[in-house]
Amino acid sequence: xxxxxHELKYYLxxxxxxxxxxxxxxxxxxxxxxxxxxxxxIRSLYFDDVYDSAFTEKLSGEDLRDKVRLRYYxxxxxxxxxxxxxxxxxxxxKESITLSKSECDLLLSGDCSFxxxxxxxxxxxxxxxxVTRVLRPKVIVDYTREPFIFPYENVRITFDxxxxxxxxxxxxxxxxxxxxxxxxxxxxxxxxxxxxxxxxGIHAMLQEASPTRSQISKYCLCRQxxx
Numbered sequence: 204x205x206x207x208x209h210e211l212k213y214y215l216x217x218x219x220x221x222x223x224x225x226x227x228x229x230x231x232x233x234x235x236x237x238x239x240x241x242x243x244x245i246r247s248l249y250f251d252d253v254y255d256s257a258f259t260e261k262l263s264g265e266d267l268r269d270k271v272r273l274r275y276y277x278x279x280x281x282x283x284x285x286x287x288x289x290x291x292x293x294x295x296x297k298e299s300i301t302l303s304k305s306e307c308d309l310l311l312s313g314d315c316s317f318x319x320x321x322x323x324x325x326x327x328x329x330x331x332x333x334v335t336r337v338l339r340p341k342v343i344v345d346y347t348r349e350p351f352i353f354p355y356e357n358v359r360i361t362f363d364x365x366x367x368x369x370x371x372x373x374x375x376x377x378x379x380x381x382x383x384x385x386x387x388x389x390x391x392x393x394x395x396x397x398x399x400x401x402x403x404g405i406h407a408m409l410q411e412a413s414p415t416r417s418q419i420s421k422y423c424l425c426r427q428x429x430x
Contacts (some may be wrong), residue, residue: 207294208357209401213393213414220362220391227351230404234350234359235302242349247274247318248375249422250338254280258341261420267291269344270422271338272330273307278378280304285329295396298325301375304376311373342425343369345382363392368425385424392419 215223233241250271251257260268269289275282285307286299300323302310309317310333318330333339349362366389367382374380386392393414395401401409 206398207291207296209395209397209399210290210292210295210322211395211416212291212419213395213416214416215362215391215410215412217388217391219412219414220393223393223408224349224362224413225415226408228322229272230350230352231360234352237348237350238402242347244277244347245274245345246276246278246375247272247344247421248373249341249344250333251341252338255341255426256336257425258426261418261423264418271332272422273302273310273375280376281308283307284286285310287325287329287332296422298328300326300329307375311375312337340373340375342422342429343372343375343380343382344421344425345369346421351403353405355402356400358395358397358402360396360405361394361418362391363394363421366421366424368428370425370428383428385421385428 228241230252234283237243245251249257257268257270267290269287271285271287274284274286279401284299284304285302286297289296289298300321309315315330315333318326321327344366346366347365347370349364351360352358353360366385369380370383370384395405396410
């Protein structure tokens with residue numbers, strides 16, 4: 204069962220990124236799903252309602268908010284996730300189910316009825332979300348992720364770079380859509396997720412790197428160019 208976790212986000216200068224990345228690589232295991240390069244590519248398609256609630260609630264600093272998205276990796280649509288990420292008071296809860304390409308095509312056409320045929324309770328929850336909130340696809344978010352995993356407290360540390368927006372395109376399975384950078388000088392974004400307490404060694408490395416903590420939202424960074 205999914206549980207709420209801490210989530211911290213930071214902007215890093217490139218020298219600080221290089222310093223922290225080098226220290227983590229020497230002491231913390233990489234995510235085995237990242238392969239030989241230690242990185243993978245993420246493409247997400249975010250949904251929102253007619254009021255752009257996910258966007259406006261983030262900008263206004265609402266304490267309780269959520270985001271719905273489709274996500275897959277390395278532009279290979281063999282494992283596509285439908286996710287809902289809920290956030291409250293600095294804690295996050297992420298729930299997901301895996302969809303087939305044909306199910307995604309139905310969802311993107313406005314037909315979410317297939318979710319009622321799924322056995323997972325979360326699929327039924329998402330059916331209600333799509334129907335009652337009239338969720339529609341809004342923007343594509345692309346980036347490259349470099350992940351590290353520390354088993355104690357289930358710590359997950361990621362560096363995200365080359366964050367780009369699809370800009371008025373929702374063609375999530377088209378690898379050739381034009382995309383545009385959304386962060387000046389491509390500053391790396393550091394995300395740190397953990398269960399209850401951040402281990403001292405990890406905390407010390409973060410302090411030495413002197414990152415700038417921020418309430419970063421890749422969704423909002425990309426939507427701001429369209430509104």
